[in-house]
Amino acid sequence: MSVAGEAVVVHSAPLLLPVSRPPIRDGAVAARDGRVLTTGTRRETLAAHPGAEEVRWPGVVVAGLVNAHTHLQFTRMAGVGARVYDTFEEWSDTFDEVYASMDGEDWAASTREGALLALRHGTTAVADVVTDLAALPVPAETGLAGVSYLEILGDDDREWARGGRARLTSTLGRLAAGDVPRGGGPWTARVGIAPHAPYTLDTAVLADLAGLMRAYGLRGHIHLQESAHEREFTVSGTGPLAALIRRIGLDFEILRAGGTGQGPADFLDGLGMLGPHCHVAHGVHLDAGERALLRARGVGVALCPRSNRTLGIDGPPVAALLEEGGMVAVGTDSLASSPSLDLLEDVRLLHALAREQGYRAADLARRLVEAATTGGARALGLAAGPGRIGSLDAGARCDFAVFDVDPGDPGDPDPYRTLIEDGPGQCVATVTGGVHTGLDRLANFTPEVPRGR
Template identity: 70%
Template sequence: MGAVIHSAPLVVPISRPPIRDGAVAVRHGRVLATGPRREITATHPDAEELRWPGVMVAGLVNAHTHLQFTRMAEVGRHPHGTFEDWSTAFDAVYAASRDTDWAASAREGACLALRHGTTAVADIVTDAEALPVLGECGLGGVAYFEVLGDTDATWTATGRDRLTGRVRDFGVLGLSPHSPYTLDTGVLGDLAVLGRAFGLRQHIHLLESLHEREYTVSGTGPIARLVRDLGFDFQILRDGGTGKGPVAFLDSVGLLGPECHVAHGVHLDHDERALLRERGVSVALCPRSNQALGLEGPPIAALLEEGGPIAVGTDSLASAPSLDLLEDVRLLRDLALRQGYRSPDLSRRLMEAATAGGAHALGLGSGPGRIGTLGPGSRCDFAVFAVDPAGHNPYDALVVDGPGRCVATVTANGRIHPATETPQDHP
């Protein structure tokens, strides 16, 4: 098959500055070249050209979601006063949803993500039947098989063998130890060992709740009560805590490293952010989900100023109103401005977080077939947004005007995923 050229009035490759009247040459799902349209068409005179309106940008990378919970949107439709309130509501609906076709639910979520410009995800999978969905739908990224609820005793008896069987049977690429408060201390440490032994990515929820620190430090507070009510007899509860905050605790059991990224980080303090940077751990920020749980949102201004690696996620429809990643990017921009961030690079850095930053978090930001950018050798994943291509700052246009305005998403398998609704005219 010969080359295909995708061109647009403005191309934002992320890996290089935006290109006016730009183009991308593609063969077999990989980018051959990116540059001015006149150069690309001259270099590939026999290629078919597809001309797109608006702004073409490297495919978005949703660095934290649970696609299988798409059919649990009823939980996300209602505001919750605290994380613990949401968790109780979620657990009740999940327990009543045992007959749900989780694979079908995940496929619905994948389609929604694609229609909003997302081409790769970090998908946490609780029920194994949803593990193959990414490949079936043409989404890139990593499916992380979730582990939660094991004490050290149940892990030794059955949990470890169950997990290694899932890894073998489904070709799992990632593990998701759910959180510091839903697994016993020895289980968390063993998952760190297993992950490195199998060469698996790791992804964990961290400091989403205000009370998580109290739990790991002293084994007390609302989360401790919630864990006890669920019947878990964890070491932290027996010992009266670890004396360490959640980040230091996870570091002590070996879970933090460049192969790991964390979700939320709403309550990270200065020292914890520094430790994550030192360990090379990215933070996937999900501000709309945080707001639905009664949380203020992450310290985005500090994360940007300190230079720690960040990414963006939507979480699931069980805690967010949509899977439109740019909605979260726009909210992060608003939060950063309210928190005092004044550098003119704000929109650019947030778009980088939603693309290359997500790719980095998933371990897919370099090498052949990399995602999150449009450069030679990368996957040809991109989205087109009906925003003004002639504006002074294309990153501002994407962040401020891009939500809800995706025209189409194109994935490396050559499929074109049109948006279900026609965006408004250019502003």
């Protein structure tokens, strides 16, 4: 029963996928002050909250999608992600060239365009990786939950000691004090640290960043095993990645020493990087031992299969990760490496990949929808406590997406598969913190791409 004077809104739909409980036909979620009160059938929910306003949605309502790896800042670099590359290194060279040409870009505006596109496709929370501080508060200002990660890359041990570390700790101090550029209003986003990758930072820098995460109580996020040549780089300090790093003028200890003899995951683990406070992106080339290590450390993996295809990379081992009980999440990466920010498109591709890789259990669609919701929430450390995300149960933040698809018959054995197969491109409403984001305004929204880029 609702408390007198407090407005309760009941959102109902032909099919409700709360994720935290089985699908509910003719289901509803009751919310107040941006939090979920109850979920159940429409009839029982309206009876429990007499006088509540009802909003009736079409099709399928699902707990808000969590994009567990993206760089919204690079939305205006969509031209880079509009083609397919032969190798990761070819894409990297193209990205660097275009990025260098965009000196003076309004990265906050680019991030805002990306945030609106994410909302347009049913995403309500993001793990957003940021290189420009002005972009940091933008996702939260648009209504997205999640974590904004400050990306660190390109520091060798000497430069880190000379000033890189001091700049980061100064920035963290400013953020803790609320001194951050923002468009107005309270800024409550969580902040994390994103060391870019094992091959773009010196060894002591990576170890120090791992320590700073723990000292400041911050989430961590790092690219791992995206390129096929990452293992060669950490084991022996050789290969195309080593050549790329030398070509851009970086002189890391791992190159001078001829490698560490360890694969990338073991290398990071030895530096204290891996733990339940951290999740990794891509994981395309994780072997069985590395997957076991991530499970033991409580590290989630954000899979971004469409980005992998753009970069000429094989799909991730999604079947093995699921069968072994790994913590799986889903990301789009940025428009600089992916054709869109529609997370369900990546879920649909993962479904096909898992079948190709031999996953035969009947629970595949359900587990992938869970990966795109609660899996992402777990990876970001936001799956528990008041205001949690990724599910629609009592006390969670009222985040959900509405997909105008046929909810199927009551006897449909797999409504999750219906969402995966028919849902991409069909989001008609997104609600964050109980507030409708007004996607009718965004129906024809496209990001600005400056001329000549």
